[in-house]
Amino acid sequence: MNLEGCRTLLTGAGSGIGRCLALALGARGARLVLVGRNATRLTEVAREIVRAGGYALAVAHDLSAPAGHDQLVLSATNRLGGIDLLINNAGVAGFGEFATEDPAGIDNLINTNITAPLLLTRAVLPAMLESGTGRIVNVGSILGSIGFPHFAAYSASKFALRGFSEALRRELAGSGIGVTYVAPRTTRTTLNSDTLYELSAASGTAVDDPATVAAIIVEAIAADRDEIYIGWPEKLAVRLNALLPRLISLAIGKQVAAARQLLRTTGPRPATAPSIDKYE
Numbered sequence: 001m002n003l004e005g006c007r008t009l010l011t012g013a014g015s016g017i018g019r020c021l022a023l024a025l026g027a028r029g030a031r032l033v034l035v036g037r038n039a040t041r042l043t044e045v046a047r048e049i050v051r052a053g054g055y056a057l058a059v060a061h062d063l064s065a066p067a068g069h070d071q072l073v074l075s076a077t078n079r080l081g082g083i084d085l086l087i088n089n090a091g092v093a094g095f096g097e098f099a100t101e102d103p104a105g106i107d108n109l110i111n112t113n114i115t116a117p118l119l120l121t122r123a124v125l126p127a128m129l130e131s132g133t134g135r136i137v138n139v140g141s142i143l144g145s146i147g148f149p150h151f152a153a154y155s156a157s158k159f160a161l162r163g164f165s166e167a168l169r170r171e172l173a174g175s176g177i178g179v180t181y182v183a184p185r186t187t188r189t190t191l192n193s194d195t196l197y198e199l200s201a202a203s204g205t206a207v208d209d210p211a212t213v214a215a216i217i218v219e220a221i222a223a224d225r226d227e228i229y230i231g232w233p234e235k236l237a238v239r240l241n242a243l244l245p246r247l248i249s250l251a252i253g254k255q256v257a258a259a260r261q262l263l264r265t266t267g268p269r270p271a272t273a274p275s276i277d278k279y280e
């Protein structure tokens with residue numbers, strides 16, 4: 001895909017991988033609408049792109065809301081004159097014991113990580129199908145192929161995003177529209193808590209820099225790649241998990257034990273008690 005002049009709707013552009021993606025795409029000549037909840041951070045990123053000679057607009061929008069996805073796409077279409085590229089990058093993560101997860105947190109995670117990408121994709125597709133060109137990029141995770149303990153809801157959402165990407169790619173074959181699924185490994189952003197980075201350091205797990213991850217994603221888009229898994233030995237672990245899941249259970253044993261120990265020390269997160277009238 002030619003990125004020069006590429007009309008792009010990018011979610012989660014105010015920080016981390018999304019911010020680096022915005023800057024890298026802006027530098028390659030893409031025209032961007034940047035989406036996130038924090039208007040100040042988005043505006044700063046848009047200004048940085050404009051100062052460097054690019055084109056970017058910030059649109060504050062909460063993707064976890066039940067409605068408004070069609071309007072967001074309509075507004076971006078009007079501002080850019082169409083959409084060639086949708087990048088579903090916004091996401092939230094949760095690390096902890098599933099038994100004590102807050103139901104509202106699970107709702108937010110599912111709405112942001114999977115429902116919003118589905119609804120935004122649905123909203124951009126009719127115009128792309130009419131023009132016979134376009135690309136959808138879904139930012140998943142290595143945990144979208146390896147169900148990881150203490151990331152149960154997050155893994156569920158990324159497995160769903162991977163399944164959606166594969167199904168849609170097959171459905172759109174021959175239409176001129178491509179679907180790219182990207183699976184980063186642990187990356188140093190505000191998505192993860194300091195505790196997680198401490199665990200990664202203790203277990204010797206690599207942590208990527210968001211600018212490096214963004215550069216890999218930009219190249220994958222430019223090369224019309226279907227899938228990209230970032231990092232070694234994570235790529236191998238994804239394949240092994242599909243064939244020999246018990247081997248991966250054994251391999252991650254130490255990490256899981258360390259996480260359990262840490263969660264025991266910090267204590268379980270309080271479960272939200274359902275109020276009687278809410279569930280009656």
Ligand SMILES: NC(=O)c1ccc[n+]([C@@H]2O[C@H](COP(=O)([O-])OP(=O)(O)OC[C@H]3O[C@@H](n4cnc5c(N)ncnc54)[C@H](OP(=O)(O)O)[C@@H]3O)[C@@H](O)[C@H]2O)c1
Pocket residue numbers: 011012013014015016017018035036037038039041061062063064065088089090091092093112139140141142183184185186187188189190191192210
């Ligand atoms: N960091 C990692 O270890 C890692 C590994 C694999 C995959 N990933 C994936 O990479 C993607 C980017 O994450 P990141 O690591 O760059 O983390 P990040 O810095 O926390 O970025 C996530 C972005 O999503 C936006 N966002 C969250 N909830 C939103 C909502 N309801 N509506 C609109 N925007 C929302 C946030 O912006 P606002 O706060 O302004 O809304 C934020 O800019 C995610 O899909 C994540 O799952 C990350």
